[in-house]
Amino acid sequence: MSHIHLIGGEKGGVGKSVLARVLAQFMIDHKIPFMGFDTDRSHGSLLRFYADYASPSLIDNYQSLDAIVETALANPEQRILVDLAAQSHQPLAKWLEESGVLELADELNIHLSYWNVMDSGQDCVNLLDKLLEQYGSRLNYILVQNQLRDDSFTLLESSGVKERALALKAKVITLKRLHPATMTKIDGNSASFWAAKNKDADSPNSLGLLERQRVKIWLKHAYSQIQMVGL
Numbered sequence: 001m002s003h004i005h006l007i008g009g010e011k012g013g014v015g016k017s018v019l020a021r022v023l024a025q026f027m028i029d030h031k032i033p034f035m036g037f038d039t040d041r042s043h044g045s046l047l048r049f050y051a052d053y054a055s056p057s058l059i060d061n062y063q064s065l066d067a068i069v070e071t072a073l074a075n076p077e078q079r080i081l082v083d084l085a086a087q088s089h090q091p092l093a094k095w096l097e098e099s100g101v102l103e104l105a106d107e108l109n110i111h112l113s114y115w116n117v118m119d120s121g122q123d124c125v126n127l128l129d130k131l132l133e134q135y136g137s138r139l140n141y142i143l144v145q146n147q148l149r150d151d152s153f154t155l156l157e158s159s160g161v162k163e164r165a166l167a168l169k170a171k172v173i174t175l176k177r178l179h180p181a182t183m184t185k186i187d188g189n190s191a192s193f194w195a196a197k198n199k200d201a202d203s204p205n206s207l208g209l210l211e212r213q214r215v216k217i218w219l220k221h222a223y224s225q226i227q228m229v230g231l
Contacts, residue, residue, distance in 0.1 A: 001076065001109050001110070001111050002072040002073055002075070002076045002078075002080070002108070002109070002110040002111065003072070003079050003080065003110070003111045003112075003113070003231070004068065004069070004072050004079075004080040004082065004105075004110060004111070004112045004113070005023065005079060005080065005081050005082065005113050005115060005231070006082045006084060006092075006112065006113065006114045006115065007019055007020045007023070007081070007082060007083050007084055007115045007117065008084040008088070008089065008092075008114060008115065008116060008117070009084075009115075009116050009117035009118055009124065009127070009144075010086065010087060010088075010089045010127045010131075011086065011118075011119075011123050011124055011127060012086035012087070013086075013119075013148075014117050014118055014119045014124060014146055014148065015117050015119070015144075015146040015148050015175065016083065016084065016086070016117045017040070017044075017045035017046075017083055018045075018146075018175070018183075019115060019117050019144055019146070019175060020036070020045060020046055020081060020083035021045055021046070021049050021050065021192075021193060022175070022193065022219070022222050022226075023081055023115075023226065023231070024036060024046060024049075024050045024053060024054075024081060025050075025192060025193040025194060025219070026222075026223055026226050026231070027079060027081075027231065028050075028053075028194065029194070029223075032079060032231060033075075033077055033078045033079070034053065034078055034079040034080065034081055035053065035054075035055070035071060035075065035078050035079075035080055035081070036050060036053050036054035036055070036080075036081040036082075036083065037054065037055055037056075037057040037067075037068055037080070037081070037082045037083070038054050038055070038056055038057065038083050039056075039057050039058070039059040039082065039083060039084050039085045039088055040083065040085040041056075041058075041085070044056065044083065044085075045083060046081070046083050048190055049190065049191070049192050050192060057082065059084070059085060059088045059091045059092060060091045062095055062098075062099065065092075065095045065099075066099070068080060068082060069101060069104070069105070069110065072110055073108055073110065079231055089131075093134065102135075102138050102139070111140065112139065112140060113139075113140045113141075113142055114131075114135075114139045114140065114141055114142070115142045115144055116128055116131060116141060116142065116143050116144060117144040117146055117175075118143065118144065118145060118146065118156070119146055119148045119149045120145075120147075120148075120149050120150050120151075120152060120153050120154075120155060120156070121149065121155070122155050124156070125155050125156050125159050125161055128143070128156075128161050128165065129159070129161045129164075132161065132164055132165060132168065136168065137168050137169075140169075141165055141168060141169075141170035141171070142170065142171045142172075142173065142229055143162070143165055143170055143171070143172045143173070144173055144174075144175055145172065145173070145174045145175070146174075146175045146177075147174065147175065147176050147177045148177055151176075151177075171228070171229040173225035173226070173228060173229055174225060175222060175225065176218060176221050176222070178214065178215065178218045179211075179214050182196075182207065182211045182214050182215060185205065185207055185211065186207070186215070188205065189203060189205055189206070193215065193219060196212065196215045197212050197215040197216050197219065198212070199212065
């Protein structure tokens with residue numbers, strides 16, 4: 001079965017690209033073949049950190065988006081990872097509806113998962129509510145509670161939206177926050193997470209021993225969450 005993973009959430013700054021990078025590193029470390037598509041024209045993270053595995057995709061170009069489905073169909077042994085830029089839902093939804101993508105995916109045995117990345121704010125709850133209203137049971141949802149701001153998701157828990165998602169067989173995972181200074185250093189080095197956790201003697205700004213250890217512990221937890229929902 002072909003499998004397409006859409007990494008979305010609509011709101012900017014919630015950690016969609018970080019999750020895409022973690023998923024990419026997970027598949028590399030577990031020898032799972034995959035191909036990435038990056039829709040962020042300004043600072044695509046997959047293209048920057050995992051260039052050997054990623055290609056650009058234009059969110060407002062049907063032919064470019066069609067290539068995602070065609071690639072999945074032609075390479076069923078590969079996972080397809082799509083990093084959606086912020087505020088890309090409208091053109092994506094238009095393509096999905098006008099092209100009958102969800103119906104075609106069922107016919108062609110293509111499994112499509114939507115990883116909805118969210119922080120603990122009300123905006124993310126409202127956006128998830130709209131997503132569920134629009135697609136209902138036609139999508140496979142994975143709610144990614146990113147502890148970017150804090151580790152309490154009381155607004156989501158009390159809203160009733162999470163219960164609606166669970167009723168639609170959504171899965172829920174948690175992405176812990178990596179120490180900000182460590183993440184800043186990784187980004188400054190344009191390093192993959194593999195490079196971040198391994199000492200680079202040639203780099204003048206390589207991570208220190210405890211920084212690398214923090215990355216390893218953070219990735220270990222992230223990997224355990226991914227393994228719970230599967231790829």
